[in-house]
Amino acid sequence: xxxxxxxxxxxxxxxxxxxxxxxxxxxxxxxxxxxxxxxxxxxxxxxxxxxxxxxxxxxxxxxxxxxxxxxxxxxxxxxxxxxxxxxxxxxxxxxxxxxxxxxxxxxxxxxxxxxxxxxxxxxxxxxxxxxxxxxxxxxxxxxxxxxxxxxxxxxxxxxxxxxxxxxxxxxxxxxxxxxxxxxxxxxxxxxxxxxxxxxxxxxxxxxxxxxxxxxxxxxxxxxxxxxxxxxxxxxxxxxxxxxxxxxxxxxxxxxxxxxxxxxxxxxxxxxxxxxxxxxxxxxxxxxxxxxxxxxxxxxxxxxxxxxxxxxxxxxxxxxxxxxxxxxxxxxxxxxxxxxxxxxxxxxxxxxxxxxxxxx
Amino acid sequence: xxxxxxxxxxxxxxxxxxxxxxxxxxxxxxxxxxxxxxxxxxxxxxxxxxxxxxxxxxxxxxxxxxxxxxxxxxxxxxxxxxxxxxxxxxxxxxxxxxxxxxxxxxxxxxxxxxxxxxxxxxxxxxxxxxxxxxxxxxxxxxxxxxxxxxxxxxxxxxxxxxxxxxxxxxxxxxxxxxxxxxxxxxxxxxxxxxxxxxxxxxxxxxxxxxxxxxxxxxxxxxxxxxxxxxxxxxxxxxxxxxxxxxxxxxxxxxxxxxxxxxxx
Numbered sequence: 001x002x003x004x005x006x007x008x009x010x011x012x013x014x015x016x017x018x019x020x021x022x023x024x025x026x027x028x029x030x031x032x033x034x035x036x037x038x039x040x041x042x043x044x045x046x047x048x049x050x051x052x053x054x055x056x057x058x059x060x061x062x063x064x065x066x067x068x069x070x071x072x073x074x075x076x077x078x079x080x081x082x083x084x085x086x087x088x089x090x091x092x093x094x095x096x097x098x099x100x101x102x103x104x105x106x107x108x109x110x111x112x113x114x115x116x117x118x119x120x121x122x123x124x125x126x127x128x129x130x131x132x133x134x135x136x137x138x139x140x141x142x143x144x145x146x147x148x149x150x151x152x153x154x155x156x157x158x159x160x161x162x163x164x165x166x167x168x169x170x171x172x173x174x175x176x177x178x179x180x181x182x183x184x185x186x187x188x189x190x191x192x193x194x195x196x197x198x199x200x201x202x203x204x205x206x207x208x209x210x211x212x213x214x215x216x217x218x219x220x221x222x223x224x225x226x227x228x229x230x231x232x233x234x235x236x237x238x239x240x241x242x243x244x245x246x247x248x249x250x251x252x253x254x255x256x257x258x259x260x261x262x263x264x265x266x267x268x269x270x271x272x273x274x275x276x277x278x279x280x281x282x283x284x285x286x287x288x289x290x291x292x293x294x295x296x297x298x299x300x301x302x303x304x305x306x307x308x309x310x311x312x313x314x315x316x317x318x319x320x321x322x323x324x325x326x327x328x329x330x331x332x333x334x335x336x337x338x339x340x341x342x343x344x345x346x347x348x349x350x351x352x353x354x355x356x357x358x359x
Numbered sequence: 360x361x362x363x364x365x366x367x368x369x370x371x372x373x374x375x376x377x378x379x380x381x382x383x384x385x386x387x388x389x390x391x392x393x394x395x396x397x398x399x400x401x402x403x404x405x406x407x408x409x410x411x412x413x414x415x416x417x418x419x420x421x422x423x424x425x426x427x428x429x430x431x432x433x434x435x436x437x438x439x440x441x442x443x444x445x446x447x448x449x450x451x452x453x454x455x456x457x458x459x460x461x462x463x464x465x466x467x468x469x470x471x472x473x474x475x476x477x478x479x480x481x482x483x484x485x486x487x488x489x490x491x492x493x494x495x496x497x498x499x500x501x502x503x504x505x506x507x508x509x510x511x512x513x514x515x516x517x518x519x520x521x522x523x524x525x526x527x528x529x530x531x532x533x534x535x536x537x538x539x540x541x542x543x544x545x546x547x548x549x550x551x552x553x554x555x556x557x558x559x560x561x562x563x564x565x566x567x568x569x570x571x572x573x574x575x576x577x578x579x580x581x582x583x584x585x586x587x588x589x590x591x592x593x594x595x596x597x598x599x600x601x602x603x604x605x606x607x608x609x610x611x612x613x614x615x616x617x618x619x620x621x622x623x
Contacts, residue, residue: 013498014491202486206494207469207476210462214470217459224419225537226445226474235480283461 003352019201036190041183050182056296057186057193058251063276063288064200065243070274071282072204073236074216075125079118079137080244080273082144085265086114087245088252089154092163095253096156103168103176103253107192110249111242117144118241119234126230141267148265165253176253185254192250196243201285203239212236213283275326279333281342290341298325364433368398371430372541372573373418378427380413380597387413388424389597395541400567400574402588404581406617409594411577412454415543418575419444419451432540446474448540452530452547454577460519464529467518468504471536472497504532507569508562524555531562535570542566544576548583556580560587585609593617 003024010016020026040053066080090110095103121140125133148154155163167177174180175188203209214222215232223229248265256264272295280291302318302325313321337343351358366372373395380388388410395401403411416422418429420439428435431447450471459467476497482490505511508528513521518529527547534542547563548556560583566572578584584591585605593601593614601611608614 013495013502017494017498199484203483206483206486206490207473207478208480208483210466210470211473213462213466214459214473217461218457220421220441221453221457221459222470223441224445224451225470225533226442227470228442 003349005353017205019205033194037187041187044183046182049186052296052300053186054182054189054255056292057189058247058255059273059276059292059296060289061193061196061250062244062247062273063280063292064197064285065240065245065247066273067277067280067282067285067288068200068204068212068243069236069240070277071284071287072209072216073212073233075122075233075236076130076134077137077237077240078134078267078270078274079121079140079144080240081265081267081269082141083114083118083241083244084248084251084269085144085148086117086241087111087248088265089148089163090114090245091249091253092165093154093156095165095168099166099168102170103165104170104188104192107246107249107253111245114245114248115238115242118244119238122234122237125233125237138267141270145266163252168253180254189250189254192246196246197285200243204285208235216283275330279329279340281340284340284342286345287340287342290345294329294341295326298322298329366397366432366540368571370397371395372397372432373575374430375414375418376428376430378414378417378424378429380410380417380422380424386597388417388594390427391594391597391599392427393592393599393602395573395575396590397573398567398571399589400563400576400587402576402578402584402591403594404578404584404591405594405600408596410597411594412545413597414594415451415545415575415577418541419449419543445537448537449543450534450537450539450541451543452527452534452545454545454549456523456526456530458518458526458530458533461517463515463517464505464510464521464532465501465514467529468501468532468536469497471533472501474537501536504535507535507565508532524551524558527551527555527559528562531559531566535566535572538570539572542572542574544574544578546577546579548578548580556583563587 003022005022005024008021008023010021015021020029040049044053062080062084065083066077069075069077087110090113091106094106094110095101098106117140121137124136128136149161152161155161158164165176167174167179169175170188173184175184204212211222211227211232214225214227215229215236219229222232251264276291276295277288278291279294280289281287299318299322302313302322303315306313306318333340371394375394376392377390378388378392379386379390391410391414403414405411413422417424420441420443423438430436431449459470462470476493478489478493482488505514508531510525510528510532513525513529518526521529531544531547544563548559551559563574563576564587567574576584576588588605590603591601591605591608592599593608593611595617600613600617601608603611
């Protein structure tokens with residue numbers, strides 16, 4: 001009833017191949033973008049913006065990276081946090097070495113560093129699959145993490161081993177460093193995330209995306225269609241690492257203003273991103289946002305939401321309950337809907353089309 | 360890459376000479392020779408385990424034979440990768456459907472166009488300009504195939520949800536999207552009912568007529584084989600036991616023995 005595409009005729013193939021062929025979807029997307037870009041910066045409290053929205057967007061971007069390789073190409077990767085780290089350190093080194101270049105350029109450029117490193121660690125993926133590939137990517141995780149601690153050149157020989165991005169401006173506004181307001185940082189981050197999502201959706205809807213999915217679903221048949229497996233898998237890994245790298249770069253530049261130790265990019269973070277992708281939905285861009293939203297909001301509700309409605313809860317208890325809940329959620333989602341929350345949304349959409357007369 | 364001749368109808372398109380394929384001590388194919396002429400329907404039949412599918416795998420490069428030569432369009436090769444075979448115009452369907460289950464019918468058939476789509480990655484980033492033009496151009500071609508195979512209604516259905524008969528049809532469509540010179544069909548009618556079989560036969564004959572595709576067909580339904588094919592090659596235990604027109608093969612004592620068994 002609310003979601004009917006009756007009467008929306010498509011006269012060209014271009015209209016039929018649009019990412020959002022249905023008018024209601026386009027309106028919905030417009031409303032979401034309006035809320036994100038106008039309503040939240042105007043009405044959201046500093047706490048809401050810096051502790052809810054910014055982590056949510058950063059992790060959405062990282063989840064998108066992992067989803068490209070795991071959800072779309074079917075290759076399990078446990079090194080996403082390490083690739084985020086590569087992006088973060090690359091961005092830090094670039095902006096401290098060349099302070100005059102705009103920080104946005106360096107944020108995007110740092111993605112290329114992690115793309116190269118990601119592709120390098122992806123070379124075994126032609127021969128090994130599944131668990132074995134996961135272990136091979138673990139090697140990347142441990143090796144890169146070791147580099148972040150043991151190579152002082154990466155953090156400019158600072159005593160604490162932490163990286164702190166100096167103050168940088170964009171059009172006269174301070175966007176990084178301790179003096180940047182959360183709202184400015186949020187808006188810059190939002191612009192980056194929207195742009196990167198648009199690019200990802202373009203790539204995944206075209207020939208390249210179909211190549212990835214063909215490799216995921218039936219690699220033998222894909223090879224027979226003339227798809228060369230190694231280049232396809234390397235592209236997927238490079239693209240995925242690019243997204244993770246940019247996520248890492250925005251993490252240190254726009255989120256952690258006070259500087260953060262190098263163990264930020266550890267294996268727990270990798271698993272955290274993997275959970276987001278699984279809960280959100282493998283092979284769905286919407287799923288990245290849903291998964292990231294859920295995993296970022298559950299701990300906050302426990303930590304701040306419950307006390308505010310009068311249920312006192314110690315912060316350690318909240319932490320423990322959070323672990324329990326996330327674990328239970330993963331098992332629940334895997335049993336009930338292996339395709340995650342994105343699939344649940346699709347089912348809802350299907351139901352809404354015919355509601356209230358399902359026959 | 361070697362020179363490829365354009366083959367006129369009726370001339371030899373593919374020639375398999377003395378091919379032997381072993382897996383360790385097991386001989387899957389022993390010293391088999393046969394050829395496929397342009398424009399014909401060439402059937403390969405034989406009891407289970409005779410080496411028919413192995414033969415197709417040799418032709419499109421999944422298996423590398425230990426001995427023998429394969430000449431395709433005038434160029435001889437011994438070892439090759441499947442994606443090279445695809446680039447040379449050899450398409451294939453599988454015995455147990457090998458579709459991309461998570462993708463729609465449309466996307467599955469679009470994958471078949473991959474080799475014809477060569478616009479650089481850069482344009483795909485924006486999904487505008489040349490990349491979009493290319494998408495639309497190939498979409499038109501794919502729609503023709505969808506029309507040809509009468510699968511318009513399932514265009515946007517994920518193929519994993521389709522019934523078996525339709526899946527086989529989509530798989531044929533995906534192979535046709537490659538505009539192949541040589542189409543290898545591995546049991547296209549296995550597990551179908553009579554009506555679906557008749558439909559499939561019609562599509563195979565139409566393919567031959569409309570697109571001029573040469574077809575190599577593996578099938579167990581002898582009635583279908585005898586009606587469709589121009590020439591039949593019979594394998595048993597990896598050996599070729601007969602080769603010729605359907606009538607000749609039907610009258611061959613060795614073939615009758617292989618299928619019905621003999622008293623020893």
